[in-house]
Amino acid sequence: MNDLQLRTVNVTRYVTPLREGGSLPAIAEADDHFLYVLKFRGAGQGPRALIAELIGGEIARYLGLRVPELVFANLDEAFGRTEPDEEIQDLLKASVGLNLALHYLSGAITFDPTVTRVDAKLASQIVWLDCFLTNMDRTCRNTNMLLWHKELWLIDHGAALYFHHSWQNWEEQAIKPFFLVKDHVLLPWASELESVNKEFSELLNPEKIASVINLIPDDWLEGETSFDSKIAHREAYKNFLTNRLAHSDIFLKEAQHAREIFI
Incomplete structure (x- = not known):
């Protein structure tokens, strides 16, 4: 349920x-x-x-x-x-x-990495999340983060899961590194990726992923020709994220590699 x-x-x-x-x-x-x-x-x-x-x-x-x-x-x-x-x-x-x-967070200001420093744990958590979701849109040009009451808030995940705009080879996409992590605005501070990977991989599970996917309204799944039914379409999202979680070491290593090059 x-x-x-x-x-x-x-x-x-x-x-x-x-x-x-x-x-x-x-x-x-x-x-x-x-x-x-x-x-x-x-x-x-x-x-x-x-x-x-x-x-x-x-x-x-x-x-x-x-x-x-x-x-x-x-x-x-x-x-x-x-x-x-x-x-x-x-x-x-x-x-x-x-x-x-x-x-709407009234009075919030756009996060500016040249003004505000993010601690290593939080930076690592956000970088991990965006690698997991394949979110290409958390860069210096467009951070998609706000400061509100001196706390960092995440907004605008609409560019995540970009594979679903074509669903081409989505099973393979699930276990691929996230190469665009090299452009992540918080990558320089993300020095605790390994411990965050362990923590989040244990916290997030297939049941929790399913409960999120089940929130998607049926009519948002209409018109997708890659699947025979809305049930199959919904299951594909669940399978993509479950498989990506099971292979998190792949995108973890790419993030660590990108950080070594950056530093």
């Missing part, structure tokens, strides 16, 4: 777009009167980016890292009809139904 649940909110007000990249996320208000950063299923990469965001965020949270609360955000068919911007109106029309949103 799935022991994980996400709250579902209804979007009541579109506040402002966040013009970052091509996905046009937005700050929006929901019927619980909180503000959220809303990620749209109708954006360029479709539900796959939301699936990566959901999996990455909830696994990070389970491992003890700080991630803003994730919620399912329901967008009504009538929402956005009065939006004057045609591009945004088209996006809202394409995103009717369940989307994904992160609690």
Whole structure:
């Protein structure tokens, strides 16, 4: 039985777009009167980016890292009809139904590695996570981390699990090193990768991975021609992450190697 649940909110007000990249996320208000950063299923990469965001965020949270609360955000068919911007109106029309949103951390500032130093343990945990998730988007150019109340928060895992945009040779991808770790913003400080690998490999298990994958709404799995059914599609995510966890030494060694070259 799935022991994980996400709250579902209804979007009541579109506040402002966040013009970052091509996905046009937005700050929006929901019927619980909180503000959220809303990620749209109708954006360029479709539900796959939301699936990566959901999996990455909830696994990070389970491992003890700080991630803003994730919620399912329901967008009504009538929402956005009065939006004057045609591009945004088209996006809202394409995103009717369940989307994904992160609690908006008001007053948070973007993490800057030249200003803030991260301790070795936390840096190693985040590097390990991103190697596990094949998250290419935690670089100096775009750190996808915020400082909020003097604590480091992880945001935006939509670029993780990039193999699922084609599902080509995904079984092989599961046990491959993560070569892009060389560009990770926290790699210089990640001196405790070996102990973190042991800790996280024991903490994370197939049951916990399954409980996260089971959160994915069925309609986010529609239209994928690589699988005969949504059940098979969901199982592929479980198998990818379970196999990757079982072979974590492979991406651990690549991270250690990249760090030796960097230093």
